[in-house]
Structures are given as C-alpha cells and as structure tokens.
Amino acid sequence: MIVEAKSPSMINEDGPSKEAIAGFYEGLRPFWHPVCEATALTDKPLGRRLLGRQIVLARLEGEILALGDTCRHFQAQLSLGEIVQIGGRAALQCPYHGWSFGAGGQCVRIPQLAAARKIPASANLPAFQAQERHGLIWVCLMPDAKHPIPDFPEYDDPAFRAVRIHEAEPTRTSATRMIMGTLDDTHFPWVHEGILGDRNRPEPPDHRASRAGNELIVQYETEQPASIATAATGDAAQQAPVKVLYTGHVGMPNVIRLVKDMDGKRLVIWLATCAVDFATSQNFWLSVRNYDLDPARDAVYEAMSAHVRAQDKPIIESQRPWLIPPFWTKIEMPMAPGDLPLMEYQKWLEELGISTGV
C-alpha cells in the first residue's frame, strides 16, 4: 500500500488497511502466543481470542486441547459446552447437539448417528498446538512454530520469588507496540519520573544490541532513583541513585524479559503479550526478584508494577497507527542512537514478515 500521500494527521484518523491487518495476523501465526494463565483453565472449556479468531481450550486428562471455537456440526460455540467422559476418556461436548471431541480434535461421539454408522473422519476438527509453560497456556495456530517459547531461567530458579501482576483489562494496542513500549527506555524520565528516571538527565544510555538465537539482546548501564525497583532498602528518598545494568531479552516477537542487575541483586520484569487482535493485547506480567524475599513483601512489588503499568497504558494506547508502521513508510522518526533497541526490534519484525503495512 502506498502511503506517501498520507499526512500524519490522516494516519491518526485511519484504522489499518485490511491488507495490513491480514499481514499482521499472517506474520504472527507461526509463533507461540500466551492465551491465559494456567490456573484459569480448570475443568471447564475456556473461550479466548487470538489473532482475531475465537479459540476454545480444554484440559483433557492432563493434555491441553485447543480448537477453533466452532463446532463441526452447525458451528455453535464449543466453549459454551462442557467436558464429559466418553468411553472412559475426557472429551469436549458441544452444547447444541452433543457432538464431542477428544484428544487432537477427534470426533468421538455423534449422538444422532444411526447405530450402524461409523463416525466419519470429516467430523474431526483440526487441533492447534498447545502447551503450559511459565504458568501460562500457550497456543500456536500453525503446525510448526518458528521459535520455541523463550526460556525464563529466573522463573525456574528457587532462589527467585515470582509475583504475577494481573491485568484484568486488555491494553488497546497491538502486541508489537506493547513489546516495543516495554523495550523503550528513553521514556523513563518522562513517563516514570522519580521511579525509573530523572527529567534533568534525559540523555539516552549507551545501548548495545545484538541477536542471540531467537532473542534480541539489549544491554546498557544507567542510574535510577533509589526505590524498591532498584533494590534499595530503608528510606529510599535519602539515598543516592543506584547503578543498574539492564539486559533486555526480547523473545521474538511477543515476549520480553527485562533483567535489572544491581550489585548482586536481580529484578526481572517479564511480559508475554497475547495478540487478541490487531488493536488488543492481553498482557501477562511477572515481577521476579532474588532479594527482599519475604512473601509479605509481594504486594509492594505488585503495587509498584501496577503503578508503572498505569503510567504507560494511556501513552501506549494513544499511539497511531495501531500497527507499527514499516520503516519504508517513514511515518515514524526513530532517533539514533537512543532509539537503537526499538529500531533493531522493528527491523527483525519486518524480517519475520510481521510488520508489513499500515
């Protein structure tokens, strides 16, 4: 799509083109997406939206079944159904006429079928890949995922304490803008002044960015005000700024692990975001630390994260166009060297075919 003639104000008004939305979904399809917390998937089916389509999840004997949320028979929503036992095996039963689907989407019961007839293979539903990791359920809509779910070593390490930050409401932005906004550090003095930055010192740090496997690694040193976000104890207001080594690991394209190292103490802010659709992201956050380990302190970390998230939300939701505009459009004006990490992320998105239009 040619956009040279568009002015920035027109772009503010417009939603993305059909081609841009289709390209975004197509580009993200071959990746693992977090769709819900593992604890949310109990003994009932659960409907979720992913990349603009409705899916249903069910736990069947320890295996996770993920299907399009549409019955093979007359297209009722399977997530309105229930999990039943058929021949000693768990299956997902449609609420409308009782057709039931077992492991792999195989149709295991058609109550209306004449006694002599076998269930036709055409009654089966194609199942998506699904797995549980880092306390979340992940789904990939394609048979082969381009990248595995990124590792999260601190989450698996008993020396660390993890706090899940629940966001009841989705964020009205694209998943890629959500990750880019979390990778962005030059906004710290402006949006998080007094917590993560200081407006009197807005100079960007010296970033190093590189690729390692499926991760974009961004590293820099900075100083931040003394607070629980910099592992300071006691009366933080009386203390000098703290030196922080940041290492951001972006698990391309929808996971970010921001590691803050402060003199042996480590705080990790982790985000996996679900692209519900092109303009809606459901965020799954974890705050993980290896200091101040008393569980009674979790609420303080949760409140700090929620406060920072609330500062970011209206800004990220205000960005237009909804989808990160590809470089060729020249809609954005990234400023090197400060915006280097964002440019590297965007460059990789374009290589993966995720950011293709406006």
Ligand code: FES
């Ligand atoms: S629509 Fe599902 S059983 Fe008829």
Ligand SMILES: [Fe+2]
């Ligand atoms: Fe922020």
